[in-house]
Amino acid sequence: MTTKIEVKKSPMQKNNEQAELNRQLLKEKGIFALNLMSSPGSGKTTLLEKLSEVIGDDIKMGIIEGDLATERDADRIRAKGIQCVQINTDGGCHMDSHMIRKVLDEFDLDKLDLLIIENVGNLVCPSSWDLGEHKRAVVLSVTEGADKVAKYPTMFRKADAVILNKIDLIPYIQFNVDIVKDDLFAIKPGIEFFELSATTGENMEAWCQWLKDHLHK
Amino acid sequence: MHELSVMAGIIDVINTSAKENNIHKIRKVKLIVGQMSNAIPDSLRMAFDMLRDDGPFIEDAILEIETVKTQVKCHECNHQFQPEEGYIFTCPECKGLHTEIIAGEQLYVDFFEGDKIDDN
Numbered sequence A: 001m002t003t004k005i006e007v008k009k010s011p012m013q014k015n016n017e018q019a020e021l022n023r024q025l026l027k028e029k030g031i032f033a034l035n036l037m038s039s040p041g042s043g044k045t046t047l048l049e050k051l052s053e054v055i056g057d058d059i060k061m062g063i064i065e066g067d068l069a070t071e072r073d074a075d076r077i078r079a080k081g082i083q084c085v086q087i088n089t090d091g092g093c094h095m096d097s098h099m100i101r102k103v104l105d106e107f108d109l110d111k112l113d114l115l116i117i118e119n120v121g122n123l124v125c126p127s128s129w130d131l132g133e134h135k136r137a138v139v140l141s142v143t144e145g146a147d148k149v150a151k152y153p154t155m156f157r158k159a160d161a162v163i164l165n166k167i168d169l170i171p172y173i174q175f176n177v178d179i180v181k182d183d184l185f186a187i188k189p190g191i192e193f194f195e196l197s198a199t200t201g202e203n204m205e206a207w208c209q210w211l212k213d214h215l216h217k
Numbered sequence B: 001m002h003e004l005s006v007m008a009g010i011i012d013v014i015n016t017s018a019k020e021n022n023i024h025k026i027r028k029v030k031l032i033v034g035q036m037s038n039a040i041p042d043s044l045r046m047a048f049d050m051l052r053d054d055g056p057f058i059e060d061a062i063l064e065i066e067t068v069k070t071q072v073k074c075h076e077c078n079h080q081f082q083p084e085e086g087y088i089f090t091c092p093e094c095k096g097l098h099t100e101i102i103a104g105e106q107l108y109v110d111f112f113e114g115d116k117i118d119d120n
Helices: A013-028 A044-054 A072-078 A097-104 A153-157 A167-172 A177-187 A204-214 B003-020 B041-054
Strands: A002-009 A032-038 A061-067 A083-088 A114-118 A135-141 A161-165 A192-195 B023-034 B062-068 B071-074 B099-103 B107-116
Touching (some): A002 B023, A044 A061, A061 A072, A153 A177, A161 A204, B003 B107, B023 B041
Parallel strands (some): A032 A114, A061 A083, A161 A192
Antiparallel strands (some): B023 B107
């Protein structure tokens, strides 16, 4: 005889339990953790390179880099004197909370103030996976087109902040910032929005201040 | 294609529950998949076909998916609505901005049906 078993369980449960442990551990250590997401090529790594120049020596930063392959981004961050651990997902389209836990002990957690997790470049899958961060930010570059917010609503709905990058290129392309803002505020009213250029450094201070305002120490 | 890792999690949930309930053969699996869960039903079906051969409980099972449309509640006027074009979360009644997704984000195993070990 066939029996029916009610389950009502999410396949994300194990990930979410580990994420909660990560979040608690980081908070206990006084570390503010940011999950930084975007499509490939939006300028996340350049943004972190520039951040390392403007954030100041009194804030100790660590970075976890996520990519399918290579240590290239980690090497760029290390060249700035920032401790960085590279995670290669070997084809996986996102990182999960267990991957983060495995590398946390490579940092001296007692000395860190800020941990930034640069997620795999992808505007879909990473938004489903809680890594144990305290806040989420999405980077959108002007070269991707102003329609990305409306096309990938889940990613933006789940973010706490959106960074519009490469604004120095706006004079050379067709890009309407108002479309981004209108879609964004329809999807997530009250979301923090920064317009900056990591290449020129324009408006980097505003985003840097937002990070500082969220530090636990 | 994160549906593959999602499905690996789903099969793990089912196998664990099957062992706990002395089920040796799973006949049917029912999933609830929200429109905003970032999991595409067709991709989940493909992932199920790829992974169920790892059995041993699940290789003959059929997969049933119930999709749930996004439903939003306005905290200013209590109006409930489905977001226009899938992404406009501003309340169409009062233009309120304080809205909450009350359905459409879920992704879970609702139930499964299977044969008990002592059934023969």
